[in-house]
Amino acid sequence: MVEIAPCGTWSSPVGAADAAAAGGGVQWVDLHRGRPWWAEGRPDEGGRVALVRDGQDLLPPPWNARNRVHEYGGRPWAVLETPDGTRVAFTHWDDQRIYLFDPDDPRPVPITPEPGRRHGLRYADLVAGPGGREVWCVRETATGDARTDVRRDLVAVPLDGGAPRVLAASHRFMTGPRPSPDGRHLAWIGWDHPRMPWDGTELCVAEVGVPGHRVLAGGPEEAVCQVEWDGADLLVLTDPDGWWNLHRVDLAGRSVNLAPGPWELGGPVWRLGNRWFAPLGRGRHAVLRANRLAVLDERSRTVTDVDTDLPVWHAHLAAHDGVVVGSAAGPLAETAVVSLDLSTGELTAHTAQDTGVPEAYLPVPVERVFTGPDGDVPAHVYPPRNPDFTHPDHERPPYLVHVHGGPTGRSLPVLDLDIAYFTSRGIGVVAVDYGGSTGYGRAFRERLRGQWGVVDVADCAAVARALADEGTADPARLAIRGGSAGGFTSAASLTSVDTYRCGMVAFPILDLAGWTGTGGETHDFESRYVEGLVGPWPQAADRYAERSPANRVDRLAGPVLLLQGLEDEICPPEQADRFAAALRGTGLPHAYLTFEGEQHGFRRAGTIIAALQAELSFYGQVFGFTPPGVPVLELRR
Known part of the structure; x- marks a missing residue:
């Protein structure tokens, strides 16, 4: 029998622990001799990343196949065929060194030197070098105390523990080292500040051991995102026509688009090694x-x-x-x-x-396109779904506008138990692909150029208002939530429009000036990202100040929940600390939760559980319902 009860009060089999168990996920999948290999996050093991071959764990805790390159990390392992047999090279989080082991007798030994400072040398994007005696990869070297004091090289690391040798150092950022089948050439992708890798990159080729390189594709307004050898040619994902299409490029630089069309076959290089x-x-x-x-x-x-x-x-x-x-x-x-x-x-x-959760409690996303100030705004709508409950006829559900990170990211219509945690309790969610999102071509991506904090805010608000106007959502119970760049958009929305009653802001950017190359409050990879998103620094300093939520605390539309990892180097806690301090004594209900041992994004089961329960309690207190079985979050004023 279906029970009639207010939204938010429905009991649900989707627990925060279920969402935490699903929070690791699989990554870096590959094949070797017909057997699948992959890395797998383990929230219940302190958030470590395990290395798996054909379903069997190869390394017990505390081994953690993860690295800090670009702080987002890159491909952390490679299988090598060596004169001594099959070996595996991987990066270990604790010291960032490369280790080598026999998969049939896993006893890892380090093959890179111990750095003079913690995490002073970091490696990612590992591939087998020619001849089976080296692993080729990207190396980051910390050159000073500032977060932007970093140098990068492509290096060959001998498997016998000898000194690494530099293969190339063409750009501030490099990825995709690929030896040619005959071992004579090396191909890679490089770019420099202030561009991001989805703005403009260069495809480089050099003869191994010969100084210098040639650029075969790419440029300031063309972004190569993957390269692979095919005999003497290169297969290249790049977007000279505004869409990531696959091209064949020869060593003379002649390029043929293999299947031209307005479709995206590539994506943004947030982590090194995607395919x-x-x-x-x-x-x-x-x-x-x-x-x-x-x-x-x-x-x-x-x-x-x-x-x-x-x-x-x-x-x-x-x-x-x-x-x-x-x-x-x-x-x-x-x-x-x-x-x-x-x-x-x-x-x-x-x-x-x-997942162990019956399908009847899982939300089914509805793909829709809304109208924003600058054109179409795609979104995925997740209505409340629980076979045991329905809301009273007079009630419309509260809705959460979910803002993806990046901001050069996108939402995907896949099962997300974080979302199901809310929808199974009567709270709808809509995930918005605002202007600037990927998957829709360069022109859509570049809607955000100079307009971060404007276009994203307007598009999210347009979707929220449309859901309210059509009767899907309660206009008095709209919230916005997001992390990282999504945290910025959430905070910017709460301090610039009156659409939302409250919001959740996780590991956010709050002060744009601190996110510049001279601001010192972010890592090197994104330290000049805001120049494309907001404007040149310091010439556009007034614009940075006006759009920064940190400078508009007095304009908050409603209560706010802040969540922050204390080891975050991408969005360090300094900004959230200052924002929380500015909230004290304002009379506005708020909470600020920090988590030891967490970096950018939450990986530990205990953190994920605490964050979800706190968020649900927060919405209950603001929207006027009492969720059953959830600890009450203390709100300050």
């Missing part, structure tokens, strides 16, 4: 078109979607002998490591997909 395509042979390639698996055929110059039970694939593609391996998810299925035999259509899952 949006994998060659299948005979002119065919597995690709991701807007995160759906597809096959590109060079002869017909077509891209054909592949229908699978899990429609959303992530950028960890590998292929061998007609089998594609990666990680995929669906609206009612968590991300799993899967392999797909393209000849038979058989999809095999290598990791568990069952």
Whole structure:
């Protein structure tokens, strides 16, 4: 029997612990000798990243296959065929060194030197070097005490523990070191401040051991995001026409778009080592078109979607002998490591997909397009869903506007137990792809140039108001939530529009001036990102000050919940500390929760549980309902 009860008071089998258990996820999927390998986050093991081969853990705790390069980390492992047999190289979080071990007898030994300062040398984007005697990768070196005091090289690390040698040092940022099949050439991608890798990068090639390099593709307004060798040619994902398409480029720089079209086959390089395509042979390639698996055929110059039970694939593609391996998810299925035999259509899952939560309690996203001030605004709407409850006829549900990070990111229509935690209790969620999001071409991405804190705020508000106007959401119970850049948009919204009653702001940017290269309150990778998002510094200093939520605390539209990891180097706690201090004594209800041992984004089960329960209690106190079984969050004034 269905019970009639106010939204927010519904009991639900989706617990915060369920969301925490799902919070790790799989990543860095690959194939070796036909067997899938991957890395896997373990919230219940302190947030460490485990290394897995064909379903079997290779390294026990406390080994943690993760690194700090760009602070977001990059591909942390590679399988190598050496004169002594198969070996695995991986980066260990605690000291950031590269370790080597035999997968059949895992006893890791370090092969890079111990740095003179903690995490002073960091490595990522590991690949096998020619001959099986080296691992090639990106190396970061801390050169001073400031967060921006970092130098990067592409290096060859001998497996015998010898001194690394520099392969290239062409740009401030580099990724994708790829040795040619004959070992004579090295290809990579590089870029410099103030550009971000989705703005403009260069595809470089050099003869190994010969100084200098040539640029074959890319530029200030063209972003190469992946490169792989195919014989003597290079396969390159780049966007000279405004869309990430796959090109074939020869060593003379001649380029052919293999299947031109207004579709995105690539994505933003937030972490080093993602793979949006994998060659299948005979002119065919597995690709991701807007995160759906597809096959590109060079002869017909077509891209054909592949229908699978899990429609959303992530950028960890590998292929061998007609089998594609990666990680995929669906609206009612968590991300799993899967392999797909393209000849038979058989999809095999290598990791568990069952959350233990009956499907009837999981939200089904509805893809919609709303109208914003600058045009279309795509979004995924997650209405409340619980077979045991419905709300009274006179009540409309509260809604949370979820803002993705980046801001050069996007939302995907996949199962997210964080969202289900709210929807199964009668609270709707809408995830907005505001102007600046990826997946819709360069022109859409560049709507945010100079307009961060304006376009994103307006698009999110337009979606919220549309849901309220059509009767889907309660206009008096709208909230906004987000982390990182999403935290900025949430805070900027709460201090500039009157759409929302309250908001949750996690590990946020709050003072734009502190996020400049001279501000010292962020890491090197993004230290000049805001120049493209807001304007040149210091010429546009007034604009930075006006758009910074830290300078508009007196304009907050309603209560705010702040969440912050204390070891965050991307959005350090200094800004959240100051914002919380400014709230004290204002009379506005607020809470500020900090978490030891957490970096950017929460990885530990205890943190995820505490954050979700606090957020639900917060909404209950602001919107006027009492969620059952949740500790009451203390709000200060």
